[in-house]
Amino acid sequence: MGKRSNLDIGRAEMTRLRAAKLESVHLGRYPFEAGIKYYVAKNEPYFAKTTLYEDEKKLRLFIPFFEELKKDGVIKTTDPRRFDEMHISEFVLWLKNRGLSVSTQIKYFQVLKGYLELWGNAICRRMKDTRVLRLPREKRSKPIKALTIDELRSIFSAADKVPGWNGIMLRGYVAIAFGTACRPKEIILSEERDLDLPAKRFYIRHPKGEGSWADPQWIGIVREDMVRKLTLFWEERRRFMEEHGLKSDFLFFNKSTRSHYSLHGFHRMKEILEEKTGIHFSLKDFRSSFCSIMLSGDLSRLKAVSLQLRHSSVKTTELYYAKISASEEIDEAIGDVWMKNIIE
Structure with missing residues (x-):
């Protein structure tokens, strides 16, 4: 502990x-x-x-x-x-x-x-x-990675095959992450009462900027396929906790610490999916992937996606999507060109 x-x-x-x-x-x-x-x-x-x-x-x-x-x-x-x-x-x-x-x-x-x-x-x-100390400077405009729909399908399929409590937690996380576009900590710190499946919504109890510029709020689970997955997650989570005599208000309950999972703990579990799929990804990639898929080929959804992401303005979402597009453009342009000149 x-x-x-x-x-x-x-x-x-x-x-x-x-x-x-x-x-x-x-x-x-x-x-x-x-x-x-x-x-x-x-x-x-x-x-x-x-x-x-x-x-x-x-x-x-x-x-x-x-x-x-x-x-x-x-x-x-x-x-x-x-x-x-x-x-x-x-x-x-x-x-x-x-x-x-x-x-x-x-x-x-x-x-x-x-x-x-x-x-x-x-x-x-x-x-x-006094310029004795000089810290490295972070690049301001690095591209944002987004997963393709095929990569997402592979990750969800792999999550379905993970046994035990870890599997239940992973299935719940990826479904909320892709269904709401919430940030990792906003999901991991949630409570049972924050998942309202009949109303297809999720309560962000601890938003980014909590206590300064952001307040808790309900957000829609806008993908029906994720609602179905979350219904299964809710039931198997309830059943597992009953069978093992577990009780907790936390939606993502760590059996070892008797509290919510840490971000580090979830990163460790995420490695299970990386090993099964060969796809290296970040927990926050579901948010950018949601944006990329929703806006691909149809920028008329920009305002709605901006509201879902809870950006301060549509302009912020435009810049966010531009960084995703830059990353995708590089991947698409270069692709498998390296295969023409393999170094053994």
């Missing part, structure tokens, strides 16, 4: 942590780890719960790295109030050497920066301002 989130430690303790004066808090033998609960408590009123869960997971990922640096004598402390240029430069190098995408490196850095600034340490900002 995974380590319990600090968001679950209780209201009285969260209030106590929020009232603490950080400059004088004693953080003990493992200060970086001990400080995380204060970060969660102090930011609880301002961040969406899902954002704090993700930030906490990332910060926990950093713990062994900084402890190893201290053990090797590279740094003297892991107290977030005393991080200096050595801590940050080693961290940036660690991110680079892990082979992470540029966007992931930037996200990890921003989480660490926010954590340190909570403790009154602006070392990241100072290093950027």
Whole structure:
């Protein structure tokens, strides 16, 4: 079972942590780890719960790295109030050497920066301002991948053959993802009551931008074929949980942690389908695939698709579709040309 989130430690303790004066808090033998609960408590009123869960997971990922640096004598402390240029430069190098995408490196850095600034340490900002620190820049206009209808059929067929609880979870995910065009976390964090099959709709309880610019809302399950698949998913999920004495409000319930699945957990399950089909894809590809298939050859649906995707404007959807089209155009133009000059 995974380590319990600090968001679950209780209201009285969260209030106590929020009232603490950080400059004088004693953080003990493992200060970086001990400080995380204060970060969660102090930011609880301002961040969406899902954002704090993700930030906490990332910060926990950093713990062994900084402890190893201290053990090797590279740094003297892991107290977030005393991080200096050595801590940050080693961290940036660690991110680079892990082979992470540029966007992931930037996200990890921003989480660490926010954590340190909570403790009154602006070392990241100072290093950027003096140009000591230069982060890689993310490409703004990279194409967006979309699955073809044949690839989708292969993935759905493979999901139908996965046994046990993993199979049930995968079948439910792909049906909601392609039937609603929702984002991965919006699906994984859903509850049982969020799937309303009689009304053919799905409640987005934790939308992207939750707590700032987006509110929970109902969205239609606009593909009838996915409604049928979700009806089967609902029944086999209910039957499995009854037979095994399981109870949970979460639609995608992790039997090991007794909570909802993490995004990482679903990525691991997704690999089952990749192995069975030979198709490498992302959980978010169902959203772009929905857009591509719905708009292919008929841009009169643009406004409706924009509403389904919950974009801020039709223009946003146009740009999104343009990136998908660019990727498809490259694939179509190059195709199997390489087969004419194979290198053994």
